[in-house]
Amino acid sequence: MSILAFIETWEGKFKKASFESAAYAAHVAKELNTEAIAVVINATDDPAALGAYGISKVYRVGDAGDFNNYVWANTIAAVAKETESTGVIISGTFGGKMIAPAVSIALEASLVTNISEKPSSTNPLTVRRSAFSSKGFVDYAVKSDRFILSLIPNGIGVPAPVDGTAEVTSFSPVMENAPEVKVHEVDRVRGKIPLPEAELVVSAGRGLKDASNWNIIEDLAESIGASTACSKPVSDMGWRPHSEHVGQTGIAINPNLYIAIGISGAIQHLAGVSASKKIVVINTDPEAPFFKAADYGIVGDAFEVVPKLTEAFKKFKAEN
Ligand SMILES: Cc1cc2nc3c(=O)[nH]c(=O)nc-3n(C[C@H](O)[C@H](O)[C@H](O)COP(=O)(O)OP(=O)(O)OC[C@H]3O[C@@H](n4cnc5c(N)ncnc54)[C@H](O)[C@@H]3O)c2cc1C
Incomplete structure (x- = not known):
């Protein structure tokens, strides 16, 4: 018996979310009095380093070709069966x-998605998932012999690494019976933290009036090391790339801090951002719906408030 973490990579490097999975597996394993192990596919990073997150043994899979969710799922399932x-x-x-639903089918295991907390109980294993676009929660008691837990990225956070090295062993990918998947193009945002992994996000909407005004948003984001995001109309109008669109039809994010500037707070926007741990809203309209979801609100003109905020952050950083 063990708890297996899937360690996802991008261009061979471990994704930040993978450390979260490793640490979560280690926590569940400890609660269940067993060990946490991991499987990693096509990694160039050193799998032994996962020992710092509580993993005792890593199954390293190489030569798996381009990403194919069936190959990945069948390989993870094979490791789970063997171990x-x-x-x-x-x-x-x-x-x-x-991947997760296919692993669930291959293992005949139950699947709980959207988890943002550690299990509240182990007998039976009880986990909380967020529901209704993060407006509610559901507690699930897992009663099947096997289970798959899918975590909201950046929901629980990555603990500080500790001393530890994992044992590494090779494992062959399961390529048979997988439908062919062809990746035609990968359009990757470079030089920025991907929005689902970002801890700080500065976002702006139609209140900014024009694409040429985004320098104040980028300056604010740069002053605190945040990623930038935007509302749907902003990306629809081509003011910002679609990769920045957050909300119900865009990316769902979960940062520690979300600063929303000139965004009304429509329900479809909130659906993707309301899981943010702290929300700051800057809007000229004191009746803007976003203020109801905010932890802190500034009623004011973005063109006056944002440069002052940037200046204050820069001053604070210089003095501390
Ligand atoms: C099916 C469906 C799916 C959708 N999915 C999404 C989605 O995923 N994400 C999303 O964002 N939207 C989505 N929408 C659109 C959503 O309903 C809203 O229309 C949109 O979020 C509004 O964008 P906005 O807040 O930028 O613009 P607006 O609603 O025009 O709001 C602009 C805000 O800026 C404020 N403002 C104006 N000037 C200033 C200033 N100088 N300083 C400060 N504040 C100022 C105004 O008071 C206003 O509150 C969806 C809609 C539908 C129907």
């Missing part, structure tokens, strides 16, 4: 969302 893992932890990233 008699009772639980598999997978981050709910774009790739993880494609």
